[in-house]
Amino acid sequence: MDETEVLIAGAGPTGLVLALWLVRQGVGVRIVDRSAGPGTSSRAMAVQARTLELYRQLDLVDEIVGGGLRNPAINLWVKGERRTRLSFRDAGRELTPYPFVLIYPQDRHERVLVHRLEEAGVTVERNTELLGFEQDAAGVTARLRGPAGESVCRAAWLAGCDGAHSIVRHRLGTGFEGGTYQHTFYVADVEVSGPAANGEIHLSLEEGDFAALFSYDQQGNARLIGAVRDAEVREGHTLAFDDVRQRAIASLGLRIEKVNWFSTYRVHHRVTGHYRSGRALLLGDAAHVHSPAGGQGMNTGIGDAINVAWKLAHVLRGRAPETLIDTYEAERKAFAQRLVETTDRAFSFVVAEGGFADFVRTHIAPLFASAAYGIEPVRAFMFRVLSQMGIHYPDSRLSAGSAGHVRGGDRFPWTGYGGGPDNHAPLAAIAWQVHVYGEVAPALHAWCAGRGIALYRYDWCDACQAAGLVRDAVYLVRPDTYVALVDRAGERDTLEAYFTTRGIHPA
Structure with missing residues (x-):
């Protein structure tokens, strides 16, 4: 054995x-x-x-x-016209060293x-x-x-x-538990040319149709997805790419030079x-x-x-x-x-059929997206959701304390924008660590040394404040780079109690 x-x-x-x-x-x-x-x-x-x-x-x-390929933006197209461009770089540059969606x-x-x-x-x-x-x-x-x-x-x-x-x-x-969408969808790896083959994400919305293009290099290689309407799904007929070429693809001005891979599938939503x-x-x-x-x-x-x-x-x-x-x-x-709930709502909206659904999708949605993305807090929120930086565990028994805009269970914020220190560099270690932005009490130094926990101190700066941190507060960071404990007073007894009550030996 x-x-x-x-x-x-x-x-x-x-x-x-x-x-x-x-x-x-x-x-x-x-x-x-x-x-x-x-x-x-x-x-x-x-x-x-x-x-x-x-x-x-x-x-x-x-x-x-x-x-x-660093993908800097999503473009929304309606009936052959690009209605809006949503830039990831503008939304995420203050939040992360990686303000883009990587297509890989x-x-x-x-x-x-x-x-x-x-x-x-x-x-x-x-x-x-x-x-x-x-x-x-x-x-x-x-x-x-x-x-x-x-x-x-x-x-x-x-x-x-x-x-x-x-x-x-x-x-x-x-x-x-969950369900399956009624539509059949297609996915294809293609070689394309045309104005949309520019290395960005493009979503084409048409009446009764949609297509999404994800370029993964600058040579026209891309992923194309869309919905197969019921009329195209026939008993005993194996679908091919020629069966699903629809006007949403043409509206992007794409020329399909070659199809390298094609498949159809049903989408489930289950947990x-x-x-x-x-x-x-x-x-x-x-x-x-x-x-x-x-x-x-x-x-x-x-x-x-x-x-x-x-x-x-x-x-x-x-x-x-x-x-x-x-x-x-x-x-x-x-x-x-x-x-599952969020993607279900988004997906249901994109594939909804009927005159009213088409009107909302092709007229209202692009205007709303463009206007909302122009508001900085909304733009940052949307990027946090898409990038998964908004994932947090406030109700976990491993999460405790709060100070400023940071609480236990949050992703540890980055201070590297605008000349601030790259405080994420030490997170390369899969280990517990303590961060302080300001002054560190001698007792805290001694406690970290005794516990075998690395202590990182940074001078207080404007980037620290912009990231939502509090001067002189103590941030205990988990091995997976989420905040475990925030203590404004920086008391070693608070840190010790965190581990003792949970039975955890950090080192």
Whole structure:
């Protein structure tokens, strides 16, 4: 019987990121996937700013950004005219070092993650299927079938990163409540030319039709998506790209030079009942699926992986009680439910049929979007939502305190705009740390040294105030770069009580 600390079923971005973060923390992993190799089509395209921030922890961000296309804006087109351009750079430049949506095809993305994992000494076991598992209080016994036949693996934890048809979720019986949209949608990787082939995102809204174009380089290679109307879906007929060329595509002035890949699919919106059952966990599409509106799916799965990775490492090393794992569901499920609701509303609006729906979509929506985006607080809010920087855990039992505009559970704000310090640089360490902007009391210095927690002090500056921080306050930051505790007084006893009451040993 093979043994490991964490058995990961599924080697998509979620499973690969989980493996990388665990290995970096010294946790033994085994990762299996039933496919013969990484995907060869682009599938998920968008890498959001929050994911790029987190990728700094493994020195991944420069390679990922360098391999993708920084997409600076979304353009809304109606009946062949561009009605508005929404700039990410204007909205996010004060919030993050990455004020853009990175378009980076999933197949390339996966190859980078696989290579990094191999450099760390872990190889994805391909053509290896999880058949089933049993669990007890100490771990999971899993049955696998690979090229050499069936085998058994004993693991302390099982992570189900095995997609929307997850065998882990099915065996746990945690359900998958939600529904399926009535429309059939198409997705194609194409080579295009024309005015919209300029490296930006373009959404074309027409009466009874829509199309979205995501360029992933400057040579005309792009992803095109849209809806297949019921009249085109006929019994016994296999859809091809010629069946779904509609006027929304023509309205962008696109010339389709070549179709490299084409597929149709139905869109689901579902969330599992529980993210954890005993020693088994669900992550990514195994836990939640939703419409592709906003490019949130892959990024949400990656966020799941990073959220739970440090908690698993703490528990496996005896630095926290097993109940710490319960905060994974408490934090991530609430976000997934909100995301499903939000993308459901957005997607339903885009595909709604009928005269009134067409009028609102083609006349009212572009005017409203342009006007709203011109208001700075609205622009920043919209960017926070799209970029996933707005994800926060205020109700988590790991979140405490507040000062200024920052409270426990928030993403730790960035102060690097306008000449301020890059306070996110130390977050590359997957570890607890304390930040102070101003003066540090000697007692706090001594407490951090005694606890083995890094203390970072920065001079107070205008950028600190603009980021919502408070002078001389203490910010305890979690290993996943979220704020755990804010204490305006900077008392070491408050910090000590935070860990003592939760049974956590930070170092």
